[in-house]
Amino acid sequence: MTHVVTLLPPLNGLPQSVQVESDAVSGGEGEVYFSTDGRHAVKAFYHANPNLEQHLRYIMALFADLPEDQKRFIVPPLALIETFDGTPRPGFIMRRVPPRYRKAVDLILTPRQAAEQFARGITWGSYLLAARSMAHAIGVLHSKGCAHTDIHYENFVVDIDEGDAVMMEADGVVVSGFIKPRVKGLVGFMAPEILTKGAVPSKITDRHSLAVLVLHMLLFRNPLQPLIELSDDQAESVRLGWGEQALFSDDPQDRRNRPTYLDVPLFEGGVLGYRMLSPQLRHVTEGALIAGLHDPPRRPSVHDWLEALSATLDQLWGCNECQQVFPYPYWKSPPMRACPFCGEQTRPPRPVVLSMWEERLAGSFAPIDRALVLGNGSPIYADMAEPHCLPPRTRRGVPIIGHTVWDEKRRAYRLVNNSDCTWTTVQSTATPAKVGGNQSIDLQPKTMIRLGSGKRILEVIDGGG
Template sequence: MRVKLQDGTFVTCEPRPLGQGGVGRVFRTTDGRSVVKLFHHPTPELEKALPLIVGDYRRIADGTEWSELYRWPDAIVVEPTLGVRLPLVADGFHELSWLIFLKALASRPPSWRSWRSRVVIASAIASAVTRLHGSGLAHSDLSPRNIWVDPLTGRVTLIDIDGLVVPGVVPPQVLGTPEYIAPELLVKQARPSSTTDLHSLAVLIYQLLLYRHPLRGPRVCSPDPAEDDLVALGPDGLFVDHPSDASNRPVSEEWAGFWPTRLLGPQLMEMFSRAFVAGLRSPGARPPAGEWVHALVRLTDRVVACSSKRCPEGFLPLSDGVAPICPWCRTPLKLRKRTPVLHLYQGIGDHRYEPEPHWWIAGTEGRRIYPWHTAKGIAAATSMNARPIAEVEHDNGVWRLRNHELAELRVIRDGREHRVIPAGDSVALHDGLTLLLAAPPRGRAIIVSRFDL
């Protein structure tokens, strides 16, 4: 089959569709590099939005790191019907649906199960959404079917970019699957927007980290399943981990596998509560996408390997006020003697520093320090492939920080610079050690203490 692009050129596609959805049919191009999506019923709004998405807004996906986060359409198809050409999703990527629930995950290779890559995936999804929202766009249909991930590396790509909500173009009223669409969309009191995206995003992050839907619990509101859904997922839904109403909390055998948000630390616990308590009725209360990135980057620094070789998830979070026991396999965590904790401090001018709220790094062996730790305003990478600039080592019973390529790693003593640790050298991480990672006023400092398990 031949399709005509807007610029007058032709592209040859395989005759049989790769897939068919509610919106259109997808064909692979014969060069094997792209797919073509032909819409069943193009609306005037879609005709108006597509040139903007394929045109100006395509800059959002410019650059290696960003281009991987989105499967951004690169051309408009005008014949036989309106459509778009899209890059093919790279090998190794799968629908996020496979990772969302433990049941689906059970049929996948064991290597797909790593709680650490779930945190990285959650953080990358939040970064991708932050970038869209920052340009005034909304995805409008964030769901596990529209997000593809590589479970081994934690890489993420958002698909269905052609459905973006673009400023100046009225979006259709309701889109998406009930589990992921915002309560106000479910009851048809709003149109898709960045605010409705924020509900979907919070649901996805919750599911990735805690393996269940935040509003699906034992509470039954109506004998009619459709009516029950509308209540459970709508503005009158009840968060399974509601701080003061436990009536939807999964407790019985049938609802096995309930993990409370406090396992993830006070910052994420408060954010989930804002998203699923106040945020169900007051969309403005939902945490913005950038705040999720912020919290998830901090969580990554507290993820440690489980002490059991048989742990299904392999990693667990360490959080203030939570006993260091693996939530997935119940094995108490064993850390090496005197494992350091690296507390981050932000410079606030005139060589004064204050603690970064909720930000400390578990200094386990091999822990990596990245550019975004060193100074304010550096965005975190969206995959596990980022290049570390320093690393924690354990050598002959001594904990050390190896400087790989930090230009200005300084030891501070009595408020003054004591010595510089050049790239390639290391410094022993003793209790109370203060390190300056970059120059003030944007640079951060680290103060070392010990784990007290």
């Protein structure tokens, strides 16, 4: 059995009527049906609202001209429902996300669920990519002047094999003066000031929700989960624990919410702490959940999160023991560099670490907050040389301009130039040298390599070995 849904103009390239399957996914506001051709989904609301059609038309207009690289992160309304099996019913049609995507809530509730994903070959790097996709989705909304009323793991679907995520509830956006919030959000993800002061969802509250969502994705737990009761009244305890007295679990100054076995390796029954993250991610975490937790203007922006998540992609290292990947802790002394999943110390040859510099004024370079962690055979991609460039979603097809080689006899790394561009190197003990195609350079600490005119400079900050 199928249902027939007719649509109101403008149709935006859609047929006037669509057949949908009889089975529906029920939610708080309505039901979602899938078209028989597998291309679209229809959200039919339970109840009519005099402002709903205007609300949806505004959102349709807002997202009508999204470029493909933004459209892929959200699922906005495409056209409105006129009738459902001949009966007027409020709702809209949208594109269908492929069935391989699963709700994020099914993937990030517990460390055990994460371990089940790891057992089938998924790595932590896939969770990092998915978290970046989530940040991209919220960035798309903010670029359109929107905020969201309900950012949490129920409103994202994830293809964890590809590390991809899509926001499903784009109809839940708010625009000050135009679109009012229909819900306050989900306790655990909404900003403390919404609970304590009745604040209206905004970009500032989104920044809090994004931080919680990202950390939940990366650490497999809510980083604000209260561990003590703050009142004999359960509702008041919840309000205080997530609102007025909300506290970051890893706060170095207050241990009340600190989980047992924090920073003990995950596969030994421990809990991942934020200190296993890259320096960039630790910085935005502290800004969002310590400095900005109760001081909203201090929260990092979505762009700050995107830069930190992107930078971390180039700092991943694989464990020789459990094969899991993690941000390589080059900021620690070598004996302290261990896998946060199994606890195994990193083994020689350890990777070489290079920082990035960019030209600020003509001939004047300054370091940026990016590092590369490279082992034997690791490629240097073209995007790594380009100023103001973050890693793309995938590097499939991206040109390789160089690679690192471990010289076992000398116990040192070399960087080979695979490009048509001549590089220039500067070492503290040598005069500048030119490095042409298929030539290489020793990667000794403080060596600096300019990857061509107008390109970045790489500086060796840890020679590895």
